[in-house]
Amino acid sequence: MFSLAIDAMGGDRAPDIVVAGLDLAAERHPGARFLLIGDETRLTVLLARHKRAARVCTVLHTDDMISNDTKPTAALRMRRSSMRLAVDAVAGGQASGIVSAGNTGALLALAKIIVKTLPGIDRPAMAAISPSARGDVIMLDLGANVLCDARNLVQFAVMGDVFARTVLGLPAPTIGLLNVGSEDTKGDDTLRSAAETLRMSHLAAQFHGFVEGHDIAAGTTDVIVTDGFTGNVALKTGEGALKLIGQLLRQVFSSGIASRIAYLLARPGLDRLREWLDPRRYNGAVMLGLAGVVVKSHGGTDALGFAHAVDVAMDMVEHRFNDRIREGLGKITGLEAQLAGGNAALRNTNEAGTEDGPGFGSASPLATAG
Amino acid sequence: MFSLAIDAMGGDRAPDIVVAGLDLAAERHPGARFLLIGDETRLTVLLARHKRAARVCTVLHTDDMISNDTKPTAALRMRRSSMRLAVDAVAGGQASGIVSAGNTGALLALAKIIVKTLPGIDRPAMAAISPSARGDVIMLDLGANVLCDARNLVQFAVMGDVFARTVLGLPAPTIGLLNVGSEDTKGDDTLRSAAETLRMSHLAAQFHGFVEGHDIAAGTTDVIVTDGFTGNVALKTGEGALKLIGQLLRQVFSSGIASRIAYLLARPGLDRLREWLDPRRYNGAVMLGLAGVVVKSHGGTDALGFAHAVDVAMDMVEHRFNDRIREGLGKITGLEAQLAGGNAALRNTNEAGTEDGPGFGSASPLATAG
Numbered sequence: 223m224f225s226l227a228i229d230a231m232g233g234d235r236a237p238d239i240v241v242a243g244l245d246l247a248a249e250r251h252p253g254a255r256f257l258l259i260g261d262e263t264r265l266t267v268l269l270a271r272h273k274r275a276a277r278v279c280t281v282l283h284t285d286d287m288i289s290n291d292t293k294p295t296a297a298l299r300m301r302r303s304s305m306r307l308a309v310d311a312v313a314g315g316q317a318s319g320i321v322s323a324g325n326t327g328a329l330l331a332l333a334k335i336i337v338k339t340l341p342g343i344d345r346p347a348m349a350a351i352s353p354s355a356r357g358d359v360i361m362l363d364l365g366a367n368v369l370c371d372a373r374n375l376v377q378f379a380v381m382g383d384v385f386a387r388t389v390l391g392l393p394a395p396t397i398g399l400l401n402v403g404s405e406d407t408k409g410d411d412t413l414r415s416a417a418e419t420l421r422m423s424h425l426a427a428q429f430h431g432f433v434e435g436h437d438i439a440a441g442t443t444d445v446i447v448t449d450g451f452t453g454n455v456a457l458k459t460g461e462g463a464l465k466l467i468g469q470l471l472r473q474v475f476s477s478g479i480a481s482r483i484a485y486l487l488a489r490p491g492l493d494r495l496r497e498w499l500d501p502r503r504y505n506g507a508v509m510l511g512l513a514g515v516v517v518k519s520h521g522g523t524d525a526l527g528f529a530h531a532v533d534v535a536m537d538m539v540e541h542r543f544n545d546r547i548r549e550g551l552g553k554i555t556g557l558e559a560q561l562a563g564g565n566a567a568l569r570n571t572n573e574a575g576t577e578d579g580p581g582f583g584s585a586s587p588l589a590t591a592g
Numbered sequence: 593m594f595s596l597a598i599d600a601m602g603g604d605r606a607p608d609i610v611v612a613g614l615d616l617a618a619e620r621h622p623g624a625r626f627l628l629i630g631d632e633t634r635l636t637v638l639l640a641r642h643k644r645a646a647r648v649c650t651v652l653h654t655d656d657m658i659s660n661d662t663k664p665t666a667a668l669r670m671r672r673s674s675m676r677l678a679v680d681a682v683a684g685g686q687a688s689g690i691v692s693a694g695n696t697g698a699l700l701a702l703a704k705i706i707v708k709t710l711p712g713i714d715r716p717a718m719a720a721i722s723p724s725a726r727g728d729v730i731m732l733d734l735g736a737n738v739l740c741d742a743r744n745l746v747q748f749a750v751m752g753d754v755f756a757r758t759v760l761g762l763p764a765p766t767i768g769l770l771n772v773g774s775e776d777t778k779g780d781d782t783l784r785s786a787a788e789t790l791r792m793s794h795l796a797a798q799f800h801g802f803v804e805g806h807d808i809a810a811g812t813t814d815v816i817v818t819d820g821f822t823g824n825v826a827l828k829t830g831e832g833a834l835k836l837i838g839q840l841l842r843q844v845f846s847s848g849i850a851s852r853i854a855y856l857l858a859r860p861g862l863d864r865l866r867e868w869l870d871p872r873r874y875n876g877a878v879m880l881g882l883a884g885v886v887v888k889s890h891g892g893t894d895a896l897g898f899a900h901a902v903d904v905a906m907d908m909v910e911h912r913f914n915d916r917i918r919e920g921l922g923k924i925t926g927l928e929a930q931l932a933g934g935n936a937a938l939r940n941t942n943e944a945g946t947e948d949g950p951g952f953g954s955a956s957p958l959a960t961a962g
Contacts, residue, residue, distance in 0.1 A: 368780055452825050454804075455818075455826050465806070466724070467837045484853075484856075
């Protein structure tokens with residue numbers, strides 16, 4: 223049994239940065255075993271230069287690879303691509319997870335169809351870790367699902383909770399639902415329904431309610447739950463703002479002698495800041511809700527970034543991530559059954575208890591979709 | 593006829609910063625006449641200290657004001673609030689526009705019901721200006737409409753175009769539709785329909801297609817069109833990221849003697865950067881699509897910020913903003929009539945012309961909602 227199947231050929235500078243990244247990862251996870259899938263000739267040369275990686279990798283040869291332009295439908299037809307063989311290894315039980323820096327759409331499609339979703343999960347979600355004023359935060363979904371219903375959002379909250387416990391090591395992560403205001407009456411029916419369910423679930427004590435865009439960087443909650451459209455836009459908007467400031471600061475510190483001296487004097491602090499915000503440290507968008515660990519590294523990352531993506535995958539494998547998701551889902555399924563059985567009684571309690579909130583009646587997606 | 597009716601009592605530090613802001617605005621717009629509505633005793637004292645403001649203001653007394661906690665429904669019942677009287681002045685033709693730093697929800701509700709929407713506009717939108725790597729960009733909607741259809745998005749594009757011409761002075765502003773990817777096939781039916789319509793409209797040459805979250809700070813297009821949910825989250829996410837960097841930079845430059853000296857050396861550049869990103873410079877969310885100019889200043893702003901909000905309103909009044917919206921809408925209405933009449937012919941042309949895009953058939957919101 224391999225810890226991870228590695229798509230050696232995915233990404234802008236594959237397979238070089240993949241093998242170099244595994245060399246770093248091997249030092250951090252000496253017990254790991256990787257199934258390295260790709261062009262054997264090139265991989266053998268690279269492994270000869272990276273002794274630590276060589277000790278933990280077994281090479282599986284294939285000539286085929288999926289490029290960044292390959293459409294998901296075409297990717298599904300390629301039976302011997304390095305990504306497909308890695309996904310097959312997880313589906314077949316030879317490896318617990320996969321890391322690929324290749325085509326995101328292809329990986330998502332292959333993983334959904336071949337690895338399959340966990341029982342009880344309607345749709346997988348993409349999650350990532352990003353920096354905030356109060357430590358790392360997890361946001362999901364980041365684009366796997368453009369449209370989401372309340373049931374999807376509740377499942378994302380369950381997965382986000384387990385992900386934050388596993389990868390950030392938090393004992394009881396706080397959870398926020400992204401909205402246009404923090405008051406209970408804000409947003410649409412889908413959001414209000416999801417909030418109602420979470421308030422009655424095993425996550426009630428951790429659920430902070432609605433949060434807004436500025437709460438992401440403020441770190442108001444450890445987990446931010448949203449639909450894939452909003453999450454994708456928010457993630458990229460935040461990254462864009464950070465990039466703009468980076469460019470502007472470089473201009474400030476290269477304009478004239480005084481500024482250049484200032485840069486040298488402030489450099490240790492600026493370097494720490496840059497390191498803390500380093501996108502490589504946050505590399506690895508994770509596809510949650512699949513019957514195996516699936517981590518997508520950024521295509522343009524370097525060895526350090528790829529090693530971070532492997533770290534995330536190893537954390538999930540070692541902490542039996544999916545077993546814990548199943549436990550959380552079991553509790554939500556129990557709540558759903560209870561709601562479907564005692565809907566009238568529940569509605570009465572709820573209407574007595576909340577003043578502003580919408581009633582939790584038969585219009586609830588849980589009652590209709592459950 | 594007054595240029596603007598000013599809600600003197602709205603905002604955290606009203607009426608002081610309102611009168612101080614008008615003093616600055618009076619210098620920039622010496623021909624303006626303001627109807628200043630609020631507590632006459634307090635306003636008279638303030639105007640005695642601000643001579644330039646006193647020359648351009650006429651005071652209308654009222655004891656009532658809407659607080660930040662007032663719900664929109666309660667605000668509608670208050671007939672003598674300073675905000676209500678300002679809105680009445682616009683609806684009654686005594687003033688061309690209103691500026692208020694008060695309760696956003698109340699202002700939007702009062703403006704929609706009393707000032708009313710422009711003929712041809714289904715829903716007003718909130719727009720704001722923000723900084724980017726390539727100059728100022730305009731984004732709308734920022735929260736007036738949580739759910740939007742394709743027809744709303746097309747109307748927002750028409751209004752955003754005129755707003756960019758009027759306030760940024762651009763002869764042919766480029767327009768992007770916010771999505772999760774730039775390919776034509778990305779997003780949901782609403783977005784693809786709106787894009788199809790814009791490609792056939794008088795804005796075709798300015799329409800850049802889909803843009804992503806990072807394009808906001810990059811300034812890829814001058815105008816970013818999106819629904820109110822996504823726009824609100826994106827705006828606040830970007831602001832949150834900038835605020836986080838500001839806090840971190842302050843920490844860097846206050847840690848140790850070398851860093852403090854560095855700050856002094858780099859200060860001119862850092863001050864210019866701070867000034868350029870200064871939220872006061874971007875103060876004034878504008879409610880577009882109403883039969884009058886309605887500008888909402890941030891509640892926590894100072895005199896300089898309030899003066900900027902007045903600037904935006906004056907630009908719109910002086911450039912006959914609403915007349916130009918009517919012209920743009922006329923062209924879109926013409927296109928809609930043409931589409932409704934020649935739907936089948938149009939569908940054929942379109943299917944021959946585009947490979948990936950969805951057909952523009954009877955499922956189009958324009959055909960059903962038009």
